[in-house]
Amino acid sequence: MDLAKLTISELRNQYESGDAGPKDAIAAIEKAVASRDSEVGGYLSLDFEAALNEAENADLSKPLGGVPIAIKDLINVRGQPCGCASKMLTGAYQSPYDATVIQKLREAGAIPLGRTNMDEFAMGSSTENSGIQPTRNPWDLERAPGGSSGGSAAVVAANTAIASLGSDTGGSIRQPASFCGCVGLKPSYGRVSRYGLVAFASSLDQIGPMTKTVKDSALLLEAIAGHDERDSTCLKEDVPDYLSELKGDLNGLKIGMPKEYFGEGIDGEVRTQVEAAIRQLESLGGEIVEVSLPNSEPAIAVYYIIATAEASANLARFDGVRYGHRTENVEDLRTHYQRSRAEGFGDEVKRRIILGTYVLSSGYTDQYYSRAQKVRTLIRQDFENALEKVDVLVSPTSPTPAFKIGEKTNDPLQMYLADIFTIAANLAGICGISLPCGMVDGLPVGLQLLGKAFDESSILRVAHAYEQNSEWHKNWPSLD
């Protein structure tokens, strides 16, 4: 048996029966990486020795005892690199501390193993903006895995990881999960602490699980969720026992179809698969209701104004003084800043810093940033209104299956438009999940479910009910 192909629950069963132990799992991942990751390129680095040491002392009585979890390269794990797939930090930075999610994973018994590739500083939708290496979609190596958590999605889909953590600022967990055929959950804003997550856009970022099944998603979310006084935006809300919420059919649940999300621009086959999934939700007892999100059209514009504005402020910290790349042989401080940043950052990061600086600059703030914040209020109200009428919303995760590597790299606007169905959830602060619901020409299609803020239970319940009545989650790419 290849332990790397197991889910968290299946691996835990192996441990409980005594058929395998954590060291066997680490060894299985090492073997899987050696045979499958050279083509996919999902990992930037792995420290097997450190993981084996932790496996030695793993407490199997804990909920995630001895389970290795791959970590996106922008979450701090003590003693490991945290490069954000950027030349700014890669090779120049080692984390002096654990992020709160890592501390929580350790408390639950898990073992962080491996740094996964991403778009540099999480800016992108294809992982092509990685400053270090490309990652290929395990289903079709000519295609992108999505992004920005493309590495975290690809290692789960390629079965070179049991599960992983990603981060989602505008769809960066859900869209790669959709492209790679795994389950990706973006928790509500304030559900999971961001302490130790390298910040991109602070009013939008959330860390979340990327897994092979919905049950694993519930398990991992439960481990990382909850209040943290080191992140002032992380709320004091009780964390439910998500596993126990997965039971039951969908009787009495209302599922909303936002009519704006089923208009033009969706690939015909994607639409067919998503509509079939919605019929299945109906047959499981869900009541399908059409709803409206009237301010959907400006959402992408609003998102890229707000996200770039926040990014320009957050990335000002990379000054070549305290950490990160520093240029050589300069005499004055201004050139030191300008050249260190120019050498450390890649194209997309530079573009976004420039955009963000512009929309915050004197004379343009009212026209762009302040206005976008007001339209954000309208978008948030749209979701509040819709989610008063229904329990969850359903849509495709992405309008198309995975696109070809290189297809959109020269046209940033086209790349931004690929985020159409995912970004509004971040603006509104609500939760969302993507799970596989079909295949088009050998590529996975993702179904997105959105729920009220702090109601991850409902999206998990609907996702689980669908998954138990479908076969897509048993379907993995063949790379051996």
Add this chain to the structure above:
Amino acid sequence: MSEKEFDVGYVAELCRLELSDEETARYQEQLSKVLHYMQQVDAIDVSGIEPTAHANPVFDVLRKDEERECLDRDEVLKNAPQSAMDQFAVTKVVE
């Protein structure tokens, strides 16, 4: 969008990014398109609408002003490109 309204070279100065001529020209073209797309927010009536800075109703989160454990100095300085005498070394600021 005209360069008078949006001048990549000027904005790059503001955010301390040194750009090559090729980058300046390319970003000018690419970002003008993006900004043009962003201008659709102009058409929306936002009179009387409060701005949303972030999604949760949390304000002024304070903690007790007391000593806490912090990161180890030596470990932090290991990440500094240059350090001296237990401090970050910076490029000369005063003439």
